[in-house]
Amino acid sequence: MAGLRIKKVWVDRRVETNGLTRQLLDRLAGQPVEIVDSVEAVRRFIRLHPDPVGEGKQHLFITSQPSFIRPCPCTPGCLGCGYWTIDLDLNCPFDCSYCILQDYLNLQPLTVAVNRDELCSELEVFFRQKPSGIIRIGTGELADSLALDQLTGNSVFLMEIFRDRPGCWLELKSKAGLPPALLQVRPADNLVLAWSLNPQVVIDSEEKGTAGLEERLAAAAWAVTHGYRVGFHFDPILHYPGWRLDYERVVESIFRLVPVEAIAWVSLGSLRFPPGLLPLARRRFPQSRIYEHEFTRSAEGKYRYPRPLRQWLYNQLADMFAGFGAEDRLYLCMETVEVWQEFSAKIKRGRRNFTFPFPWQC
Amino acid sequence: MVFRIVKLSDLNLEDRRFRFTLNSADSRLLRSIRAVGVLQPVIVTARQDRQVLVDGWRRIEAARSCGLEELPALEIAEKIGDPAVFLVAFFENYGQRPFSLAEKSLAIRKFYDFRLRANEIIERILPLLELPPERRMLELMLEVSVLEERFLQVIHRRDWKPVTAEQLLSFPPEERAWLLSLIEKLTHNQQREVIESFYSLKRKTGKSLEDLVRKEKLAGPTERLLKGEISAADRLLAALREEKSPLLSGLRQAIEAEVRNLGLPEKVRLDYDRNLEKPVLRIGLEAGEVTELKEALQSLSASLENPEWRRLFQLLHYEGE
Numbered sequence: 001m002a003g004l005r006i007k008k009v010w011v012d013r014r015v016e017t018n019g020l021t022r023q024l025l026d027r028l029a030g031q032p033v034e035i036v037d038s039v040e041a042v043r044r045f046i047r048l049h050p051d052p053v054g055e056g057k058q059h060l061f062i063t064s065q066p067s068f069i070r071p072c073p074c075t076p077g078c079l080g081c082g083y084w085t086i087d088l089d090l091n092c093p094f095d096c097s098y099c100i101l102q103d104y105l106n107l108q109p110l111t112v113a114v115n116r117d118e119l120c121s122e123l124e125v126f127f128r129q130k131p132s133g134i135i136r137i138g139t140g141e142l143a144d145s146l147a148l149d150q151l152t153g154n155s156v157f158l159m160e161i162f163r164d165r166p167g168c169w170l171e172l173k174s175k176a177g178l179p180p181a182l183l184q185v186r187p188a189d190n191l192v193l194a195w196s197l198n199p200q201v202v203i204d205s206e207e208k209g210t211a212g213l214e215e216r217l218a219a220a221a222w223a224v225t226h227g228y229r230v231g232f233h234f235d236p237i238l239h240y241p242g243w244r245l246d247y248e249r250v251v252e253s254i255f256r257l258v259p260v261e262a263i264a265w266v267s268l269g270s271l272r273f274p275p276g277l278l279p280l281a282r283r284r285f286p287q288s289r290i291y292e293h294e295f296t297r298s299a300e301g302k303y304r305y306p307r308p309l310r311q312w313l314y315n316q317l318a319d320m321f322a323g324f325g326a327e328d329r330l331y332l333c334m335e336t337v338e339v340w341q342e343f344s345a346k347i348k349r350g351r352r353n354f355t356f357p358f359p360w361q362c
Numbered sequence: 363m364v365f366r367i368v369k370l371s372d373l374n375l376e377d378r379r380f381r382f383t384l385n386s387a388d389s390r391l392l393r394s395i396r397a398v399g400v401l402q403p404v405i406v407t408a409r410q411d412r413q414v415l416v417d418g419w420r421r422i423e424a425a426r427s428c429g430l431e432e433l434p435a436l437e438i439a440e441k442i443g444d445p446a447v448f449l450v451a452f453f454e455n456y457g458q459r460p461f462s463l464a465e466k467s468l469a470i471r472k473f474y475d476f477r478l479r480a481n482e483i484i485e486r487i488l489p490l491l492e493l494p495p496e497r498r499m500l501e502l503m504l505e506v507s508v509l510e511e512r513f514l515q516v517i518h519r520r521d522w523k524p525v526t527a528e529q530l531l532s533f534p535p536e537e538r539a540w541l542l543s544l545i546e547k548l549t550h551n552q553q554r555e556v557i558e559s560f561y562s563l564k565r566k567t568g569k570s571l572e573d574l575v576r577k578e579k580l581a582g583p584t585e586r587l588l589k590g591e592i593s594a595a596d597r598l599l600a601a602l603r604e605e606k607s608p609l610l611s612g613l614r615q616a617i618e619a620e621v622r623n624l625g626l627p628e629k630v631r632l633d634y635d636r637n638l639e640k641p642v643l644r645i646g647l648e649a650g651e652v653t654e655l656k657e658a659l660q661s662l663s664a665s666l667e668n669p670e671w672r673r674l675f676q677l678l679h680y681e682g683e
Contacts (some may be wrong), residue, residue: 047496048481121627239683279525282565283498292566294607306610307639312681338640343678 003358004093004147005058009033010042010109012063019150020114021062026061027151029184039063042109053102054285056109057093064115068122072113072141077299078334081267081314083136086123088113089143094175095208097285098236101142103277112152123161127168140173140194149179156181159162169264171231175210178219192264194231195220197254199246202238206288213250221257230262235333237313238290239305244316251320260326268314269333272304298336306340322347363436365403370431374412375422379444380451381415382468383461384518387424395424403434407447413437416447417454443478456490463506463527464518466491471507472499499524505531513542520550529561535654537571544587548595556595558603579604609683613638617677624670629658634678640677 009031015021016035025033036042036321042061049055068087074080089113091101101108108181113119138155139145149155155172162170166189184194195216197205203213211219218232232254238245254263271290273281275297282291295303304310314332319361327347332340404418415422416438425433438447457462461469469491473483480500488495493503493629506517506527517527530538541560545553563574575584578603586594604611614636621632631646645662648656665671 044485047494048484050497050501052496052498133575226611279528283528289566292562296610296639298639306607306637307641308613308680308682309609312683315681336639341680 004151006031006060006110007058008060010059010129011035012039012061013037015062017063018114020062020116022220023111024062024114024151025061029059039108039111042135045106047107047111052107053280054095056091056105056359057095058108059109061111062114063111063340065113065338068113068119069091069126072247075272075300075302075334077336078199079332079337079340081331083135083138084126085141086119086137086139086158087142088119088139088343090156091150093147094142094144094210096210097206097208097274098238098271098290100277100286100359101275102280103274106221106267110148112148115158120161120252127165130168134169136169136171137314138171138194140171143297144174146174146179146193147174149176149181153181155179156185157361159185159188159191162190165190173231173234175207175216175234176219176268176341177211177215178222182228183222189229191230193220193223194233195262196233196235198234198242199250201246206238206285206290213321215255216259217253220254224258224262228262229264230258231264232266233269233333234270234317235267237268237317238271239293239309239313240289242315247317248320251317251324255324258335259326260329263329265331266321266326266329267326267331267333268317269335270310270313271304272298272302272334278303279330299317307336310335311339315346318343318347319321363405363438368404368406368413368435368437368439369421369433370426370433371666372413373406373422377409377412377414377472379409379414380417380448380472381419382451382465382472383419383455384465384468384514385420387427391420391424395421395430396428399430400425403436404451405438405450406435407438407442408440417451428540432496445473445478448472448476461491463522463524464514466493467503467506467512467517467527470503472501477484493524502528502531510532512546513538516542516553517544520553522550522553525609526554526557529557532561532578533564533571540571541574544584547590552595555599556602559599559606563602563605586671610636610638612679613677618672620670620674620677624665624668624674626665627658627661629654630662632674636679638678642674643674643678 007029009025009028011021011025013035015092027112033097033153039061046052046055046059065087070085072080072083072085074083091105092099093110130287132171139158142349146155161167169190170188170190170196171192173196175196178193183309185246187236197216198212203210220232223230234247237243248260271293278291294306294309296306298304305313318327321330330347332343335343380588400421402418402421404421405416406413407416408414413435420436421433431584438450452472470483470487473487474480478487480497484495484497484500488499493499504525506514509517513530528676530541533541541557545556546555560571560574564571566576575581582600583594583598585597591603623626624632626632629648633644633646634640634642647655647662649658657672
């Protein structure tokens, strides 16, 4: 569990006797533990720290979630990709300068939900009611799917629930290495292990505590060797002098290690953030320059690169993937109809063929 | 508290240990006191054989201006310690009006100096002041509170938000003073934008403000603004926006040049999304009757072979760095 440093474990009184809580406490033996009535007690503690967001990443809160599954809200004015999320863990031990969770989660400590029975029931209902066609669902929106896996064992647990559920694709998205547990079980056809990728220079400067590029790609390669499908997320793509060459090297590295056929999808998204993140991130990452780029405020109020630049970034990356015959794996994350239209035309999926399923999944 | 009449000359107004408010007596208060005198007692307490004002600074200022020699007061017993007396000053004002950021910072400084524990200030006082109950906010407020009076006055009068104060504090003292001279007379929004723009350009380039404003575009309006020409503020802001947004500014200039070159009649207007998110042109025609509409459409139609149209659409669809 690289990057994980727990100062204290806080247990929600409601789950004090839960079996998984006991297991987690055994695995965290030696750490100070406090039983509390709600997350507010933890928040009260961490907000006294000069860097409450950073401090929150070092306090583990074991609790239950009232509900787990929701459609990804995408962002107003943008075209959604039909993704669903499972909010099993909240927050992340990694400390990326661009991460919107710093602002979005409002001083939420690293949070693990242990009411798996409720999750199973909710998933049963979801599977029964799921709309026809392909469903993509993942745990990586409000957390890193694998960062705490050696502690929680969530990956294998979830994979077994999803096994033999054709049409329901579970995605575990991460910036960590591959948990050994996943190599000790038979892969499910509908599990996609996905890694967020950026050039090593970006990882060094903006993705504190995460696995390096080589480690992420090696994890993907091991996963493929073991029979898993993999995905990649270039999100956020950052624009800086020399970006093109750096990203080209990343794309080349992927295809040196991973065959196109093993790649389920690759998303592209450029840096974007809500206004609330700006002062917070500038304060927390004084060396970072990513917030001093040229931005526009989009209709939904977020800062984004100007459309001409976003389009350029996506098309350059599409060209790089086309060089390996993989441009049809690409889709855009949180982009406007106008950008999707140009991009879809570029990757020859047709201007109106915006959403899933991809042809090879039909 | 005991009611009594105090002589203005008995008050030690140099002792401002309980003062955190920044408003001065305005003409309405002066008129009121001239007409009926001070009706609402000020609050005082004895310290080292002198009366110290706890609350009522505006009334005292107005009373002096009106030539009053004494006024009604409520006296807090001398044995009551400073922290408890300050609570009176704080809450007496708290119910009356929202505090500016500068006043909030001064109130927090008083609590801090009167030895209220940091955690108590964070948990009890910051929420009362509608500030996030976080340590970094306490630290920011303590930093703001020790700024020079003229900074506090600008922050107070223009109702700054914490993020603007935080950005101002990130500049070294000499740059801060220069910035203040530059923005002192601007509106709140102009002040906020100038500070944010210089803050961002400085972070991006690593240059000092002095170096940044040497650029031709910025030098002119900066110099004029420093000479007191408020109208130069819009020029400065436009230059700063261009500096921060070179890609879109360049494209907008190129588009506007093509539109000018098209030479369309006055009654045909072209418009487009200035952020270039939507790569389309909107065309407006002005006509009062059918013949005018025909003329406008004909002139538009006749211009379609001009190469500027093609270049315009190319610019709208531009992709690049």
